[in-house]
Amino acid sequence: MARIISESEVAKRTAILAMKTSHPSMTWRDMAQHFKTSTRVIQDALKRDLHALKVTRNDPASKQFPITIHPLDPVEAMSPRGYQVTASRQSIERNTLLVLPTGLGKTIVALLHVQAILSSVAAGICLMMAPTKALLVQHRDLFQHNLAIPDAGLAIVDGETMPDNRRVYYQSLTGKRIVLFMTPQTVLHDLEKGRLPRAAIIDLVVDEAHHATRGDPYALVYAYLREHHIQPRVLAMTASPGETEQHIIDVCQNLGINPADMIIKTREDPDVEAYVFHLDVKRYELDLTPEYEDVRGRLVAVLREPCAWLQSAGLAGKKVAVGADSLSLPSWEELQVLADKHLAGASARGIGEGEIEPDADTQSADQPALAVPGARRELVSNLVLALRARHCVELVETQGFPALLAYHEKLAAKVAEEPTESLLALVTHPQYKAAIDDAGKLVSEGSPRARHPKLDALGDVMRDFTAAHPASRCIVFTKYRASIPMLVEYLSGVAGVAARRFVGQGSPSPKDVGMNRDEQQAVLRAFKAGEFNVLVATKAAEEGIDVAECDMVAFYEATASVIQFIQRQGRAGRRRDGNIAIMHARGTSDQLNAAMLDGKLAAMPGILYRVQHVRAASMPAPRPAAVTRMPKPPSSKQKAPSSTITKKEAPPPILVHPDCIGASVIVAGLAAAGIEARADRSIPESSMVLAGGVQVRVINTNDAEDWTAELTIEELPGAARRVVAVCPDGQGD
Structure with missing residues (x-):
């Protein structure tokens, strides 16, 4: 695709060309300093045909x-x-x-x-x-x-x-x-x-x-x-x-x-x-304010009830126990594992959206607690209630009241559209209603007490850094897209900060419209050109952002993922020493994630050594994964490929674990397509295994070519997982 440039970039390129014409002896470096940009931007402006770029900009045929x-x-x-x-x-x-x-x-x-x-x-x-x-x-x-x-x-x-x-x-x-x-x-x-x-x-x-x-x-x-x-x-x-x-x-x-x-x-x-620049990593540890502790306590009380039911039913043991300590809470991931195991027939996305319908035909024989009539529905209700309540707790712990209220608005809209037992159990719970009322009152009053303490700390870090480095750029990462408007609005009011958002292409709501590829590129060009100095982004910016002037990366919440940590911190320190600031609320999931990350980073050298020098020596030659997505057979109007294809034996059946999400639907759909499939408890739970031993999960997608389309984490918190995209007919071409 031809590159699309903005009017401001056209003006800058014109000024660069004029400067070079009037001062032919100026070097690229001198011009870069004059225009406060990089030498690559200067080179690009001098070598590209500006007229052709202008024409391309508005040419649909391009x-x-x-x-x-x-x-x-x-x-x-x-x-x-x-x-x-x-x-x-x-x-x-x-x-x-x-x-x-x-x-x-x-x-x-x-x-x-x-x-x-x-x-x-x-x-x-x-x-x-x-x-x-x-x-x-x-x-x-x-x-x-x-x-x-x-x-x-x-x-x-x-x-x-x-x-x-x-x-x-x-x-x-x-x-x-x-x-x-x-x-x-x-x-x-x-x-x-x-x-x-x-x-x-x-x-x-x-x-x-x-x-x-x-x-x-x-x-x-x-x-x-x-x-x-x-x-x-x-x-x-x-x-x-x-x-x-x-x-x-x-x-x-x-x-x-x-x-x-x-x-x-x-x-x-x-x-x-010799080519490495130093990264100064600092964690800013903060305590939750009394207002945040109160709201968090009410939501923990909501969480305690479904977790107690799950524990008494013998489904999870101590994994879902809610202790007295602020850190003794089940993680969202542990609850999701339970959902994958016990909610066969319900999609993982349904868990986040309240669209679960129990399917008695998929009941596992080794779950005696569910043999009682109505227990299946009670299991669904309690698991979904626990998932949503845990997500609310995390929003308060790591994000702030505005993110919690945005999530509540979505739940309220779902109640009005199609109330379900699990939704009503949450939104009508006295402790949940009190938590929403307390948070909503502080936010509507514009009270400083409505701000998460991390927000003020982040503002201080950005103010001090931009004052000391006015030509630099900063990227602020957050896990939750619902926090982006709050962060942009607050940081834009900090002295020396001009902030803009950067998100993926998905549009989870009319108020939260995604950015297409051209819009993303335009924002990045403006960021590099210095039109603003703080980019507030989700995971969409973790890969592919190479801004030489970026000397500061801030994490609004701690992460336990080594890959995410390396990718995020890698946006800084690419041309000179950089700074990493991690906002960290004590006694919350921030503290747990930080501790897990430290352990994983300490173990990485040993893991890499064992893979390369120990495991590799005992492994067979690399084998490719089985092809799990097959092209449709050519229609009568479409010519078959000219190459000769050797007839193969019938492929082995696809194995589906009975407790896999959507197991009955998957088996029926495969059978309707003429593909043999059967249930098998010997394979990993919550999955299906295809020819070649490939374990997959199945989702639907309406944008199979968009690798980075973000799930609405407010709807499906913590559920970033590897999937096979199953495109409806006529889509994904």
Whole structure:
């Protein structure tokens, strides 16, 4: 897709060109200092055709077909570092997983790798896959400036080009050398539909490879190619391969990589240390105010009742016990495990939305407590009540009253539309009503006591930092999208702060409209250009944000995820020393998450060593994951593929655990499609296992190509899980 630029960017480019014309001796660095921007922005403004960009900006036809560009000739001078050259050389010889801290040039390794692969062939397609459009644009631009193969084509191909037009475009690539920058969803769709010529693919570069767990599009793309006897070279890259041995091994196996062939670099390695900038990580520990303690206490009282029922029913033992200590609460994840196990026939999303309908046909035989008539419905009601109450507690502990009230509004709307037993049990509970009344009164009065203490601490950090570093940029991350408006509004009133939001494409409500790809790109360009200095973001900004001027990253809540921590902190300290500020409320889930993260980070060196040197030695050769999404058979109007396909034996049946969410629906649907399926209790609970042993969960999606479309966490807190996207007919093409 052609790049779309804003009017302010057109004005800036015009000023840069005028400055260079009147002062031809000025260097890029001098001009960057004058315009308070980066040298890359100056280079881009001087080298691109401004008139063409203006025309493209309002030309709908520019999106009909992918735009192929070519590297600059001559390319910019580049001096790869020693570890980059070493890594690229190995990746040319054998499939490789490169683990390299953020900001140390993984894309340069990919460039050297692709350059060597394309230089050795007369024609072929190198696929560089990334989970977000921001990353695709970033990679394409770097290749344009530095790939030393003048005749090689470079193109971003995504869902904004119609499927039939993508097919025509691919056909035009015959006999050419080209690098296609694509999301794995688009690659998978076009392979399955026979649009993308698989035989022409000679190389795969997988960015943010930690996503490549079983059932994810990265793994499915590689599995599809191997299934059709295509064996491209693979270079996978990430700063955070996973936090368990099994996760890392799964990533390697799903991309055809021997764990022994991982290249692991740390910030302390001698050949890397010279290029690493220091990150000053500080935790700001705060106590909840009396107002917040009171509201939290009322919600804990609500939570205590369903948890007591679950415990007395013998379903969870001490896992759902609510103790006297403020930290002795069941986690949302523990409650979700129970929901997965016992609410067969109800979707995981339904748990968050109150749309659960009990299905007696899916009752497990080993749950005696549910044999009593009506116990099934009581189980559903108590589990959903516990999930919602636990989520409310976490909102108060880590976010603030506005987030709690926003969640209450959604629940109230659902009660008005379709009241259910579990919804009414929550919204009519005296302690819940008192908590909402107390929080609502403080917020409506505009009282400072309505603010979470973390909000004031965050404002102080931002004020002090922007005052000391007026040309710098800051990113504030929050787990909950409902907190974004509150954070933007509050920070915008802090001296020296100009804040804007950055969210995913989903629109959970009319008041919370998502940002499409062009809007995301426009915000990032404005951020880099200094039009505002604080970006308030959800996980949508964890990958693909490379802003040289970003020297501060703030966490509004602590995270227990190693991958999330590494990705977020990696947005700072990319060109100079950086700062990390973590807001931390004592005696809450913030404290638990911080403690868990510390333990996981301490264990990471040992985990990486065991995977590479111990587990790898005892493992068989990497095997691809089974292809779990299959293309539809050609219709009478569609020609079958010309290649000869050897008839295979009937595939083994798909195994579905009886307690899997939607088990009866899955089995019936597969049977209707002519696919053999049967119940089997020997497989992991809450899952189904497909041919090849692939364990998956199943959801519906209306945007299969959008990797980063965010779940509405207010509706489904904590439920970020690897899934297989099941697209309705005619969608996801």
